[in-house]
Amino acid sequence: MKLSTRARYGLRALIDLGLHSENEAVSIQSIAGRQNISESYLEQLMAKLKKAGLVESTRGAQGGYRLGKPGDQISVGDILRVLEGSLEAVECPGIASDGSCSGESLCVAKHVWKRINDSITASVDSLMLSELIEESRKKQKEIISAGNQTADIGVSK
Amino acid sequence: MKLSTRARYGLRALIDLGLHSENEAVSIQSIAGRQNISESYLEQLMAKLKKAGLVESTRGAQGGYRLGKPGDQISVGDILRVLEGSLEAVECPGIASDGSCSGESLCVAKHVWKRINDSITASVDSLMLSELIEESRKKQKEIISAGNQTADIGVSK
DNA sequence: TTTAATTCCCAGTATTTTTGTCGGATTTCG
DNA sequence: CGAAATCCGACAAAAATACTGGGAATTAAA
Numbered sequence: 001m002k003l004s005t006r007a008r009y010g011l012r013a014l015i016d017l018g019l020h021s022e023n024e025a026v027s028i029q030s031i032a033g034r035q036n037i038s039e040s041y042l043e044q045l046m047a048k049l050k051k052a053g054l055v056e057s058t059r060g061a062q063g064g065y066r067l068g069k070p071g072d073q074i075s076v077g078d079i080l081r082v083l084e085g086s087l088e089a090v091e092c093p094g095i096a097s098d099g100s101c102s103g104e105s106l107c108v109a110k111h112v113w114k115r116i117n118d119s120i121t122a123s124v125d126s127l128m129l130s131e132l133i134e135e136s137r138k139k140q141k142e143i144i145s146a147g148n149q150t151a152d153i154g155v156s157k
Numbered sequence: 158m159k160l161s162t163r164a165r166y167g168l169r170a171l172i173d174l175g176l177h178s179e180n181e182a183v184s185i186q187s188i189a190g191r192q193n194i195s196e197s198y199l200e201q202l203m204a205k206l207k208k209a210g211l212v213e214s215t216r217g218a219q220g221g222y223r224l225g226k227p228g229d230q231i232s233v234g235d236i237l238r239v240l241e242g243s244l245e246a247v248e249c250p251g252i253a254s255d256g257s258c259s260g261e262s263l264c265v266a267k268h269v270w271k272r273i274n275d276s277i278t279a280s281v282d283s284l285m286l287s288e289l290i291e292e293s294r295k296k297q298k299e300i301i302s303a304g305n306q307t308a309d310i311g312v313s314k
Numbered sequence: 315t316t317t318a319a320t321t322c323c324c325a326g327t328a329t330t331t332t333t334g335t336c337g338g339a340t341t342t343c344g
Numbered sequence: 345c346g347a348a349a350t351c352c353g354a355c356a357a358a359a360a361t362a363c364t365g366g367g368a369a370t371t372a373a374a
Contacts (some may be wrong), residue, residue, distance in 0.1 A: 002243070003273075004332070027349065041334055047351075060342025061348040076273070086159070115284055116160075116233070116277075123276030162362065184320065198363055204322075217371025218319040 003084065009037050010045050010083040011076070011132070017055065018071050018133035019140075025057070025064030045083060052082040071130030080124055087120055160241065166194050167202050167240045168233070168289075174212065175228050175290035176297075182214070182221030202240060209239040228287030237281055244277055 012035050020026050028046060032039040046065060049055045056068045067074070081087055169192050177183050185203060189196040203222060206212045213225045224231070238244055 005334095006332080025349095029349085038334065040336075043350080043352095044334090050350095057350065058342085059340075059348095059350045061346095062343055063341080063349045065350090116280055119280030120273075120277055123273060127272055161360090182320095186320085195363060197365075200321080200323095201363090207321095214321060215371085216319095216321045216369075218317090219372055220320050220370080222321090 003080070006045060006083045007080050009035070009042060010049060010079055013037070013042060013045065014049070014054065014067070014074070014079060014129055015132050015136050017065055017067055018129060019136060021064070021066040025062070025066055027064040030064075048082050049079070052078070054078060054082060067129075071133050072128050074129040075125045076127040076129065076132075077121060077124035079129070087117070087124065160237070163202060163240045164237050166192070166199060167206060167236055170194070170199060170202065171206070171211065171224070171231070171236060171286055172289050172293050174222060174224055175286060176293060178221075178223040182219070182223055184221040187221075205239050206236070209235070211235060211239060224286075228290050229285050231286040232282045233284040233286065233289075234278060234281035236286070244274070244281065 013031050016031050016035055017026055020030075028039055028042055031037070032042050035042075046055060046057070050057055050065075050068075053068045054074055055065045057063065057065050077087065170188050173188050173192055174183055177187070185196055185199050188194070189199050192199075203212060203214070207214055207222075207225070210225045211231055212222045214220065214222050234244065
């Protein structure tokens, strides 16, 4: 039940993108630097996110990444599904060759699984990337007005 | 975000216990048989569940397991926490030596993590084992009244 | 009192998943 | 052109998961 680093890195990268990619494309190097993530690993994550349309990229010098859609159209669920695979805590196959589950309608635990699954899905799908970006912007202001002038700050561990 | 087989097996075993341990203690062998789970593996899971007080056991011949408390006092969350470890999807350490997270109040993503964590927790803690047992009983009746006389039936895959 | 049925305990192992690393090809701006 | 990037695929290390096996301790029943 723990998010993988994939998912955490991905979320942080997308928040970072939201904060920095309004005017210019942002390179993996700069994200990885700010967020303290391995470049090559992040590269792979970005590839997935791109495939899913959550980010877009331009190649070559001065290239980099931007969000693929406005932040309020990307839910945390969207991101997690790309990076974690299905969010279903349990998949009920309906039929098992060994007879341990005798057909869909007879599968008892299915009810549990569904309840858990639905709850998680509802939660992450209602939370939008834009909210996180906004939250992040606020925090940064607080830091600056508190006299701490250090440039950028990570999003989380 | 997927439940481990540990958690699935454990849930099924506890539902099974609820169904069969009213009069007599139930052996691992019989649970494993009905649920189609490896005996030694299940043994380890039961050890954890026992340590947590969710089941109790009697050793020796005719021994076996019983629920440690009434089913309506055991939440699915309790079970998952024992078998999956923490249900926190993400832990925010507050401080990171590398500086990627500058103190608790500045940790931006914490908000996300908390929201996801809370949602999952609320969901699994509100679902009680007794509900699943009851559900399971119903299904079994359906099966029997449908003319299918095969003895016990698994709980899910 | 022996015997069989059990839980209990601990150590090891195989498999899968996660978390990376590396090298090079390709594209594009200046 | 040359540097800065994305892209691509294969490999490797580490961690977690899932499982196996052997034997000791306990207990009910024959």
